[in-house]
Amino acid sequence: MFSEPLGGDVEQTRAAASYWIRRRKQGRVLCQNEATLISVKCGWNREQGGAGEWARCMLGAACSWPPTCCELMARSLRPGSLVHVDWHRSAEAKEFFSRLQHKKKRRKFGLLEAPVMPPSISVDTVNYKVFISGKSAVGKTTLAARLAGLDVPRMHYETTGIETTVVFWPVKLRDSGRVLFFRFQFWDCGENSLRRFDHLLPSCKEQMDAILFLFSFIDHASFVDLSSQIARGTGASDNIVKVVVGTKFDLFMHTDVTEEEVRSFQAASGIPVFRVGGDVCGGWGEVAPLLNALAELLWHQDRLAAGKMPPQPSSRGETGDLAGC
Amino acid sequence: MFGSGQDVLLSSCETERGGRVVWRVFHDSVMLIAVSGQDTEAVCEFQLRRLLDNIWNCMVLILGIDELVNVRNVERLKRDLRLCYQLIDGFLEASGEWMGDVTHCVDCLLPPQLVLLQEALDAFSHAAESEFGCLLVHGKVVAATEKWWRLAPQEVVLLTVLLRSLGGTACCDQPVFLPQGSPTVPHRLLRFQLLPGADVCVLCGPSPSLQRAEIELVGRFWRPLMEILWTCLALKDHCLPGSVTLHKDVLGLLLINRESSRAISSVRSAVNPPGAPSVARRWELLRLFFIFTVKRYFVQDEVAQRQKRESLQEEFALGFSHQPIQCYMVTEECKCFGLQTPHYQLYLLMPFSVPTFALRPLAARTLSTLTATGF
Ligand SMILES: Nc1nc2c(ncn2[C@@H]2O[C@H](COP(=O)(O)OP(=O)(O)OP(=O)(O)O)[C@@H](O)[C@H]2O)c(=O)[nH]1
Ligand SMILES: [Mg+2]
Numbered sequence: 001m002f003s004e005p006l007g008g009d010v011e012q013t014r015a016a017a018s019y020w021i022r023r024r025k026q027g028r029v030l031c032q033n034e035a036t037l038i039s040v041k042c043g044w045n046r047e048q049g050g051a052g053e054w055a056r057c058m059l060g061a062a063c064s065w066p067p068t069c070c071e072l073m074a075r076s077l078r079p080g081s082l083v084h085v086d087w088h089r090s091a092e093a094k095e096f097f098s099r100l101q102h103k104k105k106r107r108k109f110g111l112l113e114a115p116v117m118p119p120s121i122s123v124d125t126v127n128y129k130v131f132i133s134g135k136s137a138v139g140k141t142t143l144a145a146r147l148a149g150l151d152v153p154r155m156h157y158e159t160t161g162i163e164t165t166v167v168f169w170p171v172k173l174r175d176s177g178r179v180l181f182f183r184f185q186f187w188d189c190g191e192n193s194l195r196r197f198d199h200l201l202p203s204c205k206e207q208m209d210a211i212l213f214l215f216s217f218i219d220h221a222s223f224v225d226l227s228s229q230i231a232r233g234t235g236a237s238d239n240i241v242k243v244v245v246g247t248k249f250d251l252f253m254h255t256d257v258t259e260e261e262v263r264s265f266q267a268a269s270g271i272p273v274f275r276v277g278g279d280v281c282g283g284w285g286e287v288a289p290l291l292n293a294l295a296e297l298l299w300h301q302d303r304l305a306a307g308k309m310p311p312q313p314s315s316r317g318e319t320g321d322l323a324g325c
Numbered sequence: 326m327f328g329s330g331q332d333v334l335l336s337s338c339e340t341e342r343g344g345r346v347v348w349r350v351f352h353d354s355v356m357l358i359a360v361s362g363q364d365t366e367a368v369c370e371f372q373l374r375r376l377l378d379n380i381w382n383c384m385v386l387i388l389g390i391d392e393l394v395n396v397r398n399v400e401r402l403k404r405d406l407r408l409c410y411q412l413i414d415g416f417l418e419a420s421g422e423w424m425g426d427v428t429h430c431v432d433c434l435l436p437p438q439l440v441l442l443q444e445a446l447d448a449f450s451h452a453a454e455s456e457f458g459c460l461l462v463h464g465k466v467v468a469a470t471e472k473w474w475r476l477a478p479q480e481v482v483l484l485t486v487l488l489r490s491l492g493g494t495a496c497c498d499q500p501v502f503l504p505q506g507s508p509t510v511p512h513r514l515l516r517f518q519l520l521p522g523a524d525v526c527v528l529c530g531p532s533p534s535l536q537r538a539e540i541e542l543v544g545r546f547w548r549p550l551m552e553i554l555w556t557c558l559a560l561k562d563h564c565l566p567g568s569v570t571l572h573k574d575v576l577g578l579l580l581i582n583r584e585s586s587r588a589i590s591s592v593r594s595a596v597n598p599p600g601a602p603s604v605a606r607r608w609e610l611l612r613l614f615f616i617f618t619v620k621r622y623f624v625q626d627e628v629a630q631r632q633k634r635e636s637l638q639e640e641f642a643l644g645f646s647h648q649p650i651q652c653y654m655v656t657e658e659c660k661c662f663g664l665q666t667p668h669y670q671l672y673l674l675m676p677f678s679v680p681t682f683a684l685r686p687l688a689a690r691t692l693s694t695l696t697a698t699g700f
Contacts, residue, residue: 110520111495111543112551129536150493157411160387161499161514162535163491185495192408197500197511203534 079272080174083296087172088284095121096170096179097284106149115168115181123170125181128298131204133233134214136191138222139247139276143214144186146280147287159190162200169291173299182295186212205233209298210241216248217277220256226265239305241297242271245290250277337370347373351381352394371620375427376416382483382504383412390508415490421608422562422590423464423489425482427616430581430588432485434465435698436557437566441550442468449546450527453515453538457528462557464489465564466587473528477505478586488516488526498535501528519547522561523554562604564591569698572687574598576659577607577674579615580695584668589700598676602658607674614654614661615672622649623665653684662688669696 079085087093099115100107109115117123132140137156144165145152169182187204194200211233215222226244234240244265246257266273274290337347347370348358357377361368384393387409396402419426436442442460446468450458456472464485473481480503491497497516502508515538516526525547533541547554560566571578577592592607602610654661655677662673662684671692675684 108493108521110518110523111539112519112548112554144494148493157414158408160408160411161497163494164496164535165493166495190408192405193500196405199513199531200498200500203498203536206534206536 077297077300079293079296081296082174082299083292084172084174085288085292088170088288093170093172096123096181100168100170108150109166109168111166114183123179123181125168125183126299126302127183127185128209128294129185129187129207130210130212130294131187131208131233132189132212132214133229134191134212134247135222135225138191138214138216138219140188140191140214143212143245143247143276144188146276147184147186147291149280149287152280158192159188160193161197162187162189162204164188167291169295171292171295171299182291182298184291184294208240209301210243210294213242213244213271215244215246215257217246217257217275218248218251218254223257223261223265227269230269230271239301241294241301243290243294243297244269244271244273246273246275248277249275250279337373345370345373347377349374349377349381352390354394354396355381355384357381369616369620372427372616375429378479379416379426379483380413382479383409383416385504385508386483386487386501387412389502389511390504411490412487415486420612421605422592423485424579424588424590424612424615425485427612428579428581428588429479429482430586431478431481432465433587433589433700434462434467434557434560434564435566435569435589435700436462436467436553436560437568438553438556439468441553442557445546445550446470446525449525449542452542452546453527453529453533455527455529459484459526461485461488461524461526462554463522463561467557474585476503480505484514484526487514488524491516493521494518496535496539517543519543520551520554520558522558562592562594564589565695565698569694571691571694574675574679574687575673575691576601576676577611578691578695579611579670579672580692580700581670582668582700583665583670587700589695598678600678601676602674606658610659610661610674611672614663614674617654618652618663618672622652623663623670624648651685651688653681655681660684664688664692666692671695 084090088097096115096117099117102108107115114125132143134140136158141157141159141163142152144163148165148167150165165186165188167184167186169184170179171182172179187208189200189204213226213229213233215226223246230242234242246262249255262273265271272293274293276290280286336349337345339345345361345368346358347361348356350356357380359373359376361373384406388405392402392405416426423432424430425432446458446460447470450456450470457470457476459469459473459481460467466481466485469481476484483504484501487499487501491499495518497514499514499516500511501514502511512528512530514526514528515535516524517539518524525543527538565571571593573596575593576596577590579588579590581588590608590611592604592611594604648665650665652663657677659677660675660679660681662675664671664673664685669692671688673684673688673691675687679687
């Protein structure tokens with residue numbers, strides 16, 4: 001995969017390496033089979049021993065982009081520019097997606113488990129924490145269940161405390177052709193619980209990588225509330241991926257939020273908006289747009305952080321192309 | 326209310342067609358009323374009373390006792406009570422493979438290699454800055470720290486039901502008040518799903534954070550035990566390790582350790598003589614037989630006292646001057662045998678084909694096999 005060793009900017013390489021080491025320490029990056037990773041010859045890593053060794057591996061993942069691509073990303077992220085968005089439909093993807101199923105249903109993984117690939121294929125796993133935010137009954141618990149392919153709750157039971165849900169999602173990177181397992185951990189906290197206990201919100205926001213802001217298509221107030229939600233959800237250090245999800249889109253007969261409103265919100269904020277709703281039928285197609293976009297945005301963000309490139313505001317409206325579920 | 330105005334204590338009533346209404350006032354603040362349908366044979370006063378206790382405990386667990394006893398704003402309380410609905414429904418819909426709701430004993434599963442699991446649990450809890458840790462498989466307790474066992478049995482049952490209601494999620498951080506141990510100060514109940522169906526949980530204070538505990542501790546302590554956990558998971562319904570061999574005619578059993586308030590219930594799906602009830606039905610029969618027996622014969626002290634005070638119905642049991650120690654029942658579906666000693670109670674289901682005179686020796690033998698495990 002690496003025709004050329006990373007040359008040139010050793011400082012940048014070092015920064016990237018220490019970034020990946022940090023994430024590794026935080027438990028964010030898992031490496032299933034370190035031995036098979038490509039090593040990059042860099043003088044600095046000899047002094048650093050074990051950690052350097054490992055960072056070298058991850059650099060393989062982090063810096064395998066042609067510079068033109070990096071420059072492009074720094075300006076704005078075009079949907080589908082980093083990952084193959086329709087990959088789950090391809091024959092090649094079957095091998096990966098079949099590991100996520102069991103008897104035609106989504107396979108459940110405990111914390112000690114991960115999808116097992118045949119020894120010939122080595123796949124790395126990257127971990128991300130995604131906080132689901134939104135007012136009570138908007139559909140947070142339902143969304144987490146939907147993304148995990150579990151039965152969605154019929155009744156609204158208020159969630160007490162925090163519940164997290166793990167979703168594995170294989171993604172094929174565009175430039176290197178590498179496949180990665182994204183392991184999303186969705187954090188869902190009942191809104192009324194959140195208000196009763198002060199410690200829950202900080203815990204949800206601790207080291208989060210992305211945040212999903214939910215509104216409901218049948219509750220206009222929840223849509224209006226988005227901007228204050230966004231202000232509350234993200235703090236000063238703003239290298240967090242933000243995505244808006246409109247729930248209950250299946251109840252369009254009663255819809256309270258117009259397409260025009262959604263479009264102008266998207267244009268003004270630069271935050272992509274997704275629509276979800278209806279029964280879970282278990283197909284990959286119903287979760288692919290959101291999960292692919294999340295993966296792409298998170299990957300992009302990590303690239304920026306690792307490369308120490310100053311994140312620039314994306315040109316307005318462009319990320320909005322991601323919308324449409 | 327009319328009655329209490331006149332200093333009369335009325336505790337339950339029955340409708341003409343057999344429906345039943347039972348109520349109780351908790352802490353002079355909240356009155357809970359349970360109404361059963363007309364088929365009273367299925368739901369008796371004993372069950373309704375346990376239900377009221379359980380529901381009150383659910384409310385305390387989620388909201389804390391202060392909010393329930395010093396009600397300042399009823400509307401707010403009503404809104405906050407919605408947080409309890411899921412747990413309460415868990416008790417209302419109780420059925421199937423656990424019986425803690427009626428036995429008020431902790432449903433357990435006897436694992437192979439308990440020592441290894443216990444060591445891992447103790448070390449894990451210690452690392453999570455907690456003295457209260459518990460490992461559950463299929464919602465039944467496999468191992469718990471010493472302090473966990475010192476919680477009131479009803480609390481442990483309640484926590485188990487709570488953990489069961491959290492279903493398939495990976496981790497939880499759930500504020501809980503302990504109805505007896507800590508009704509005013511909340512603790513954090515952290516739960517981690519190690520494998521689907523195998524969970525470990527700890528009760529702790531402000532630290533560690535859920536995320537830190539998951540990343541730093543879960544894999545470190547539990548990955549080496551994956552194989553054993555899988556073996557435990559395979560014991561579903563059976564709940565006893567392969568090393569315990571029971572007589573081939575035992576369809577299902579419930580064993581209660583009266584001292585430790587722990588129970589094992591087991592339904593043997595591999596034992597399937599012709600005409601025997603299905604696995605689901607056996608769980609139901611065990612539950613019904615337990616309720617029937619406790620109501621009529623093995624009247625527990627606490628219940629007996631309350632009945633002396635409150636009930637006029639169970640005259641039959643109260644009429645005994647002694648405690649029955651064995652009982653049996655023959656139905657069209659199967660034969661049941663109940664047996665009690667100072668330490669244990671055993672309830673057995675056997676196929677209809679077993680001769681009635683053989684029930685007693687079979688039960689005695691089963692009891693000694695089971696107690697030999699040290700349960
Ligand atoms: N038709 C439809 N109903 C939905 C959808 N999402 C959620 N619901 C329903 O909305 C209700 C509330 O959903 P939950 O997911 O439990 O709400 P929540 O955001 O987790 O609420 P809290 O835990 O109280 O904060 C449930 O009855 C769901 O069935 C959807 O996309 N379509
Ligand atoms: Mg919820």
